[in-house]
Amino acid sequence: MSTADDAVRQPLISGSLDPPHRPNKTSSIKKRRFRRCKSAPSVDAFLDPANPGGLFPGADVVFSKTRPSFRHITLLLIIYLALGAGCFYLIGDQIRGKKTNTVLDAFYFVIVTMTTVGYGDLVPESTATKLLACLFVFSGMTIVALFLSKAADYIVEKQEILLVKALHVRNKAGDARMLREIEANRVRYKFLTNAVFLVLLVAAGTIFLCKVEKLDLVDAFYCVCCTITTLGYGDKSFSSEGGRVFAVFWILTSCICLAQFFLYLAEVYTERRQHLLAKWVLTRRMTFVDLEAADLDEDGVVGAAEFIIYKLKEMGKISQEDIALVMEEFEDLDVDQSGAISASDLAQSNQ
Numbered sequence: 394m395s396t397a398d399d400a401v402r403q404p405l406i407s408g409s410l411d412p413p414h415r416p417n418k419t420s421s422i423k424k425r426r427f428r429r430c431k432s433a434p435s436v437d438a439f440l441d442p443a444n445p446g447g448l449f450p451g452a453d454v455v456f457s458k459t460r461p462s463f464r465h466i467t468l469l470l471i472i473y474l475a476l477g478a479g480c481f482y483l484i485g486d487q488i489r490g491k492k493t494n495t496v497l498d499a500f501y502f503v504i505v506t507m508t509t510v511g512y513g514d515l516v517p518e519s520t521a522t523k524l525l526a527c528l529f530v531f532s533g534m535t536i537v538a539l540f541l542s543k544a545a546d547y548i549v550e551k552q553e554i555l556l557v558k559a560l561h562v563r564n565k566a567g568d569a570r571m572l573r574e575i576e577a578n579r580v581r582y583k584f585l586t587n588a589v590f591l592v593l594l595v596a597a598g599t600i601f602l603c604k605v606e607k608l609d610l611v612d613a614f615y616c617v618c619c620t621i622t623t624l625g626y627g628d629k630s631f632s633s634e635g636g637r638v639f640a641v642f643w644i645l646t647s648c649i650c651l652a653q654f655f656l657y658l659a660e661v662y663t664e665r666r667q668h669l670l671a672k673w674v675l676t677r678r679m680t681f682v683d684l685e686a687a688d689l690d691e692d693g694v695v696g697a698a699e700f701i702i703y704k705l706k707e708m709g710k711i712s713q714e715d716i717a718l719v720m721e722e723f724e725d726l727d728v729d730q731s732g733a734i735s736a737s738d739l740a741q742s743n744q
Contacts (some may be wrong), residue, residue: 395678403449408683416692421598447485451515456743466536466539466540467540469536469539470536470540471683473503473507473532473533473536474500474503477499477502477503477506477507477529477533478496478500479499479501479502479504480525480529481498481499481502481522481525482495482496482499484521484522484525485498485499485518487517487518487519487521487522488502488516488517488518488522489515489516489518490513490514490515490516491632493632493633493637494634494637496633497637497641498515498637499640499681500517500634500637500641501515501631501637501640501641503533504531504641504644504645505625505640506526506529506641506646507529507532507533507534507535507536507537507645508537508623508644508648509530509534509623509625510619510620510623510625510644510648511623511625511626511627511628512625512626512630512631513626513627513630514627514630514632536648537648537652538671540649554677580657580660580664581661581663581664583656583657583660584654584657584660584661587650587653587654587657588654590650591647591650591651593653594621594643594646595614595617595618595647595648597643598613598616598617598621598643598647599613599614599617600613601636601639602617602629602631602636603645604637605633605635605636605639606631606632606633608629612629615629615720616629616630616646616724620644620647620648621647621648621650621651622650622651654671654738667708667709670708670709671708674704674707674708675704683703684704687699687700687703689702689703702716725742726738726742728741728742729741
């Protein structure tokens with residue numbers, strides 16, 4: 394067997410298991426080096442003033458249109474509402490139904506359209522108005538989706554520290570502990586905060602409908618549920634002028650909050666399944682079948698790198714395709730095919 398073949402069959406991380414004759418001091422040093430690997434750049438390297446977002450170079454070009462800022466989305470929402478209200482105000486005589494104030498009805502119709510509530514108390518009558526409503530419902534749904542991912546996250550994340558403080562008010566948690574607590578339970582805190590906010594919105598809508606629209610408690614709650622789920626039967630709605638002023642703000646907020654609630658619920662469920670899978674992978678005993686599967690270089694033993702890769706595959710963190718792509722890059726950089734990347738390999742590959 395050639396020297397190159399022998400080198401390829403060496404463990405993936407040399408020195409992770411020291412020979413028996415090495416002193417304990419050397420062993421502890423190498424273990425520390427393995428656990429605090431310096432092969433990857435620090436996260437701080439990406440957080441410089443020239444790149445405040447922490448994205449890789451060129452990300453501003455790639456994501457400039459796919460990741461609009463909160464300011465851009467808010468501006469887009471304002472333009473949409475102003476444009477929609479203006480259009481439906483000009484053709485207000487072509488909309489039939491229960492009307493109050495012309496300007497208010499135009500804003501109300503835009504909100505009901507973009508959130509797909511569609512009570513039916515105001516409906517387009519002419520062909521031009523129907524086509525315009527179709528245009529605004531699709532564009533409105535797009536804006537709601539963008540605004541949902543930004544506005545709701547912003548509101549919920551602002552409440553995370555307050556929630557942690559409330560949970561640890563007796564323990565007087567410090568800033569470092571609080572940050573660790575938030576990071577470890579970020580999804581759960583978002584879900585809980587969003588759930589509380591949703592309950593408050595439902596209560597506010599129910600009370601308002603009882604007091605202003607003069608509905609009984611059951612009908613008011615029924616109207617709230619039909620609204621926030623965008624069911625919109627139309628038998629109960631905001632028909633008074635004051636009710637539509639409230640509806641312009643409440644409908645948009647409550648629909649976004651409910652959508653975010655189900656999003657966080659799915660995240661909590663997924664995160665819980667991932668934790669259970671990771672716990673099972675890390676606690677089950679390794680078998681001879683696992684040993685054979687984890688032995689990537691087929692030398693009869695499993696090194697530290699091979700063991701880590703195998704466990705990450707079991708947890709679903711990486712796939713065989715991911716490993717294959719990384720190995721292709723490794724083979725391209727390993728110019729002399731020695732099984733290790735050296736400075737000379739990098740110099741030759743760069744040339």
